[in-house]
Amino acid sequence: MWPILGCVPHMLRNRPAYRWIHRLMKQLNTDIACFRLVGNSHVIAVTSPEIAREFLKKHDAVFALRPETMATCIVSKGYLTTALCPGGEQWKKMRRILASHVLSPSTMRWLLDMRNQEADNLVRYLYNQCSKNLKGDVVNVRTAAQHYPANAMRRMMFGRRYFGKGRADGGPGLEEEEHVSSFFTMLLHIYAFSVSDYFPWLKSLDLDGHRKKVCDAVKVVDKYHDPIIADRIQEWREGKKTQPEDLLDVLISLKDSNGNPLLSKDEIRAKITEIFIETVDNPYNAAEWALSEMINQPNLIEKAVEELDRVVGKDRLLQESDIPHLPYAVACAREALRLHPMAPFNVPHVSSADCTVAGYFIPKGSSVLLSRLGLGRNPNVWDDPLRFDPERHLPEGHVDLVETELRFISFTRGRRGCVGAGLGSNLTVMLLGRLLQGFTWSIPVGVEKIDLCADADSLLKATPLFAHAKPRLNPSVYMSLL
Numbered sequence: 214m215w216p217i218l219g220c221v222p223h224m225l226r227n228r229p230a231y232r233w234i235h236r237l238m239k240q241l242n243t244d245i246a247c248f249r250l251v252g253n254s255h256v257i258a259v260t261s262p263e264i265a266r267e268f269l270k271k272h273d274a275v276f277a278l279r280p281e282t283m284a285t286c287i288v289s290k291g292y293l294t295t296a297l298c299p300g301g302e303q304w305k306k307m308r309r310i311l312a313s314h315v316l317s318p319s320t321m322r323w324l325l326d327m328r329n330q331e332a333d334n335l336v337r338y339l340y341n342q343c344s345k346n347l348k349g350d351v352v353n354v355r356t357a358a359q360h361y362p363a364n365a366m367r368r369m370m371f372g373r374r375y376f377g378k379g380r381a382d383g384g385p386g387l388e389e390e391e392h393v394s395s396f397f398t399m400l401l402h403i404y405a406f407s408v409s410d411y412f413p414w415l416k417s418l419d420l421d422g423h424r425k426k427v428c429d430a431v432k433v434v435d436k437y438h439d440p441i442i443a444d445r446i447q448e449w450r451e452g453k454k455t456q457p458e459d460l461l462d463v464l465i466s467l468k469d470s471n472g473n474p475l476l477s478k479d480e481i482r483a484k485i486t487e488i489f490i491e492t493v494d495n496p497y498n499a500a501e502w503a504l505s506e507m508i509n510q511p512n513l514i515e516k517a518v519e520e521l522d523r524v525v526g527k528d529r530l531l532q533e534s535d536i537p538h539l540p541y542a543v544a545c546a547r548e549a550l551r552l553h554p555m556a557p558f559n560v561p562h563v564s565s566a567d568c569t570v571a572g573y574f575i576p577k578g579s580s581v582l583l584s585r586l587g588l589g590r591n592p593n594v595w596d597d598p599l600r601f602d603p604e605r606h607l608p609e610g611h612v613d614l615v616e617t618e619l620r621f622i623s624f625t626r627g628r629r630g631c632v633g634a635g636l637g638s639n640l641t642v643m644l645l646g647r648l649l650q651g652f653t654w655s656i657p658v659g660v661e662k663i664d665l666c667a668d669a670d671s672l673l674k675a676t677p678l679f680a681h682a683k684p685r686l687n688p689s690v691y692m693s694l695l
Contacts, residue, residue, distance in 0.1 A: 230406040231557035255579040260587025264571045265619040273627035278563035282410045284403045284427045293483040316633045324369045331365040336651045337694040338383035349683025351657045360385045362496040362640050363393045372459040376437050396493050398430040494555045496641040503549035505663045506601035521650045527686045531646045533639050537612040542646050544603035551621040554585035559622050589621035613638040652682040
């Protein structure tokens with residue numbers, strides 16, 4: 214370790230940084246490690262559920278801050294949001310709005326029909342891809358899975374599926390592909406180890422190119438969002454709208470104690486971007502990985518389909534109200550989150566004071582990274598941790614994806630836990646459930662098995678899932694969607 218530069222030179226030479234951190238922890242045979250990056254900047258990586266629970270249960274109040282980085286500042290438009298906001302009154306304000314008005318149970322019930330429209334469109338789109346041949350056809354599951362949560366959020370937020378003319382078959386247009394791609398660019402860079410975060414005087418040089426990529430992605434999203442937001446604000450000001458019809462209306466119509474708008478235009482813009490970022494990743498990633506694993510183990514698909522046929526049947530489509538009665542489908546989604554997390558680490562927690570956790574001294578200002586990989590694949594917690602085995606979750610009787618004991622990361626917990634756990638669970642299980650219920654899946658002809666390799670620089674599946682799909686429900690179900 215260098216006297217002034219700390220571990221940064223090693224980190225830059227061993228990219229991606231998360232692989233270097235995990236490799237070093239494995240060599241040291243430790244569940245917690247401290248990396249001094251620059252000066253007194255410390256990063257604490259944790260792979261033990263017991264230690265993770267100490268951080269987010271026993272010492273939750275101390276570790277309720279977020280780090281300030283180049284990417285989070287740009288994406289949150291100067292920390293006007295919730296998840297990316299370091300803390301303080303702005304965070305409290307935006308979290309209250311999320312919990313009470315945007316992601317509350319009553320609001321989610323109100324928007325159920327919009328989510329149902331997109332769940333139906335998912336089936337319609339795939340049916341259009343594979344029904345031209347009586348024996349079915351090979352389809353790109355990633356395209357369908359990636360755009361389903363984005364479509365659902367776009368519908369709930371703006372009351373629309375498409376920014377442009379859209380496609381007759383229900384698939385994404387060029388605008389929607391650009392929109393979603395920009396969010397994944399942000400996700401990959403929000404808490405990436407960027408040089409400028411540790412050497413601020415190099416920020417203008419943008420040596421790793423992170424700043425340009427994030428700025429370009431934000432510009433794309435603003436290009437689609439800003440005209441809609443501006444027009445809608447004007448409609449409310451002119452009295453053309455008086456009742457909320459979607460989440461954008463909810464955000465605009467909120468008032469403070471004096472009857473003035475509670476949120477500024479920039480707060481609305483930032484909050485909408487953050488909601489999309491939090492929505493598009495886990496459902497798609499979990500569903501693509503789960504289906505990939507299950508196609509390679511056909512007996513798992515048989516068990517899931519048997520449960521779906523018993524609970525839902527073949528004459529109607531799966532609904533959110535069915536999810537509590539589908540423990541095996543929920544277990545499949547949980548197993549995908551455990552084994553194939555979207556990101557290597559949870560969103561960082563920063564200590565507001567010196568603290569001792571599990572006997573280790575943690576200096577004030579340290580960034581704590583709970584390892585999604587290390588927790589979910591910890592051999593001291595999980596038998597045969599690299600095997601996809603949904604049945605390991607069944608004895609616990611889960612009806613959602615929340616993991617309170619932090620044996621793997623889904624929505625974390627505590628003050629900085631995800632407010633939208635219910636929505637995230639429903640989107641994920643509905644996506645996987647509709648895929649399994651609506652179609653018979655198999656390995657394409659000429660392919661030995663579905664490739665389960667992860668991308669070299671991320672944890673996403675390295676190649677999109679192309680699988681053979683054949684409609685399996687009563688034909689009238691599909692006809693009702695066309």
